Amino acid sequence: MKAIVIGAGLGGLLSAARLSKAGYAVEVFERLPITGGRFTNLEYEGFQLSSGAFHMFPHGPGGPLARLLEEVGADVQIVRSGQTALRVPLKKGSTDYGAGFRDIPFYDFPALLSNKDRLKTAFLIASTRKNRPAGSTLQAWIKTQVKDEWLVRLADSFCGWSLSLRSEEVPVEEVFEIIENLYRFGGPGVPMGGCKGVIDALEAVIAANGGIIRTKTEVSKILVENGKVTGVLVNGEEHEADQVISNIGHAATAGLCGEALSGEKYAGYLEMLETLQPSAGIKICLSAAEPLIGHSGVLLTPYAKRINGINEVTQVDPKLAPPGRHLTMSHQHVAPENVKDLEAEIELGLKDLKAIFPGKKYEVLLIQSYHDGWPVNRAASGTDPGNETPITGLYVVGDGAKGKGGIEVEGVALGVAATMKKILG
Amino acid sequence: MKINENCVGCGQCASFCKKGAIEVLGKARATDACIECGICAPYCPVRAIEVQV
Numbered sequence: 282m283k284a285i286v287i288g289a290g291l292g293g294l295l296s297a298a299r300l301s302k303a304g305y306a307v308e309v310f311e312r313l314p315i316t317g318g319r320f321t322n323l324e325y326e327g328f329q330l331s332s333g334a335f336h337m338f339p340h341g342p343g344g345p346l347a348r349l350l351e352e353v354g355a356d357v358q359i360v361r362s363g364q365t366a367l368r369v370p371l372k373k374g375s376t377d378y379g380a381g382f383r384d385i386p387f388y389d390f391p392a393l394l395s396n397k398d399r400l401k402t403a404f405l406i407a408s409t410r411k412n413r414p415a416g417s418t419l420q421a422w423i424k425t426q427v428k429d430e431w432l433v434r435l436a437d438s439f440c441g442w443s444l445s446l447r448s449e450e451v452p453v454e455e456v457f458e459i460i461e462n463l464y465r466f467g468g469p470g471v472p473m474g475g476c477k478g479v480i481d482a483l484e485a486v487i488a489a490n491g492g493i494i495r496t497k498t499e500v501s502k503i504l505v506e507n508g509k510v511t512g513v514l515v516n517g518e519e520h521e522a523d524q525v526i527s528n529i530g531h532a533a534t535a536g537l538c539g540e541a542l543s544g545e546k547y548a549g550y551l552e553m554l555e556t557l558q559p560s561a562g563i564k565i566c567l568s569a570a571e572p573l574i575g576h577s578g579v580l581l582t583p584y585a586k587r588i589n590g591i592n593e594v595t596q597v598d599p600k601l602a603p604p605g606r607h608l609t610m611s612h613q614h615v616a617p618e619n620v621k622d623l624e625a626e627i628e629l630g631l632k633d634l635k636a637i638f639p640g641k642k643y644e645v646l647l648i649q650s651y652h653d654g655w656p657v658n659r660a661a662s663g664t665d666p667g668n669e670t671p672i673t674g675l676y677v678v679g680d681g682a683k684g685k686g687g688i689e690v691e692g693v694a695l696g697v698a699a700t701m702k703k704i705l706g
Numbered sequence: 707m708k709i710n711e712n713c714v715g716c717g718q719c720a721s722f723c724k725k726g727a728i729e730v731l732g733k734a735r736a737t738d739a740c741i742e743c744g745i746c747a748p749y750c751p752v753r754a755i756e757v758q759v
């Protein structure tokens with residue numbers, strides 16, 4: 282059996298590793314000169330920055346991605362991060378960090394509520410595990426339960442950091458699935474060597490299984506006969522395959538199918554694709570001699586104007602920066618209406634950093650923004666349309682087809698695992 | 707070398723330019739240090755870099 286994979290991002294390489302392990306002849310085509318897509322290292326002034334991700338697995342060594350890597354035999358060491366911390370103003374009632382702040386552990390968030398709301402929250406934490414709320418956004422649901430703007434701030438910084446969305450954009454069902462996964466798999470972790478540590482390990486598996494990865498090779502068309510995929514077109518040449526796994530999202534995949542998807546039969550699918558919204562974000566990469574965070578946990582910043590959270594990956598792997606330096610990266614969600622004003626959004630982010638790290642010395646290494654064709658997430662969490670397409674033998678993997686409750690690369694892994702089950706049984 | 711409207715500002719090109727000739731702020735911009743070598747162009751994930759030949 283022959284499988285062709287379009288795109289050597291994380292989703293494509295995971296699929297290629299799994300299929301080649303199962304005995305498939307696998308060929309991966311990647312348009313860029315490098316593999317890994319939005320999950321690899323970019324070397325910049327001696328630092329291992331990244332093409333996208335924050336060198337972080339949302340569920341660390343216990344999550345779906347770690348599990349899938351182990352299953353395919355990829356040799357990656359994933360180190361669990363320390364406790365996620367919340368930076369909150371010192372004085373109750375202040376809405377910024379100007380007059381001082383303190384950090385509290387994430388699980389202590391109810392401590393900032395009134396006694397009554399604290400009791401209510403404790404009750405909700407217990408009861409919602411059995412009776413999951415549904416049918417609204419996270420923010421709308423919170424507002425029906427507890428009238429305290431702190432919880433909305435907290436929800437926004439958490440959703441902004443982990444999904445690059447606002448709490449009013451995320452279905453409450455998706456959030457409770459995520460919370461359940463946090464109980465199940467635990468919090469984040471950092472792969473040694475950063476994102477590229479994972480990509481290198483996957484490539485080694487694919488090579489050992491006889492799979493082939495071709496970079497600088499773009500797929501220009503997906504070939505379909507009688508509703509079934511037959512291969513792809515590369516540089517005008519036809520390559521036949523029994524299965525085609527596309528790592529480029531549903532919309533771009535449909536684009537490559539061309540007229541094969543025309544006709545009434547496919548109208549519903551194409552209409553659904555129109556509703557998919559990629560999420561946007563800005564990452565600011567900082568270099569500092571003295572640590573800015575000082576621990577390996579994520580620092581969420583609910584009282585910043587734009588920045589949702591920050592991590593310091595050199596607390597886990599010092600090799601991600603030159604000797605004596607730390608690499609600290611902030612993330613901010615960008616609302617769809619602000620994508621046209623990225624410079625203003627970046628300005629607000631830089632201002633936030635001054636307020637979050639007053640008196641600390643750091644340099645801004647690189648500011649990276651992501652939206653539209655190269656986004657944080659191809660399908661906003663909670664809207665993923667699954668891995669199948671109307672074409673037999675053609676599947677979509679990656680962050681345009683994440684599994685339910687899967688934050689970013691964990692969702693990519695869940696989607697790949699589900700696809701492999703469909704193909705391999 | 708021209709950077710077109712497709713640019714999202716991801717900075718990928720900047721990490722492959724050996725001349726440090728790209729500044730990124732929401733969008734990439736080539737500085738005077740650019741020698742038009744074209745090395746950066748194929749690394750752009752959204753085909754925003756046009757090299758004149």
Ligand SMILES: Cc1cc2nc3c(=O)[nH]c(=O)nc-3n(C[C@H](O)[C@H](O)[C@H](O)COP(=O)(O)OP(=O)(O)OC[C@H]3O[C@@H](n4cnc5c(N)ncnc54)[C@H](O)[C@@H]3O)c2cc1C
Pocket residue numbers: 287288289290291292293310311312313316317318319320332333334335336337338339498499500501528529562563564651655656657658678679680681688689690691693751
């Ligand atoms: C700023 C930012 C921060 C993030 N932080 C985190 C994080 O900390 N943790 C986390 O879990 N996730 C994070 N993510 C999300 C994560 O990076 C992505 O979800 C993941 O990398 C997506 O992988 P993918 O395989 O779906 O797609 P991609 O990485 O986009 O791979 C698709 C590949 O297909 C190639 N391609 C496209 N068209 C063609 C074609 N026609 N022919 C051949 N090849 C083609 C592309 O060049 C690309 O290499 C972050 C993303 C961003 C942008």
Ligand code: SF4
Pocket residue numbers: 707722723724725726727728736739740741742743744745746747
């Ligand atoms: S053309 Fe060459 S010098 Fe100019 S920005 Fe690109 S890589 Fe740098």
Ligand code: SF4
Pocket residue numbers: 709712713714715716717718719720730733734749750751752753754755
């Ligand atoms: S690689 Fe392309 S999209 Fe990214 S900053 Fe450079 S020109 Fe813009």
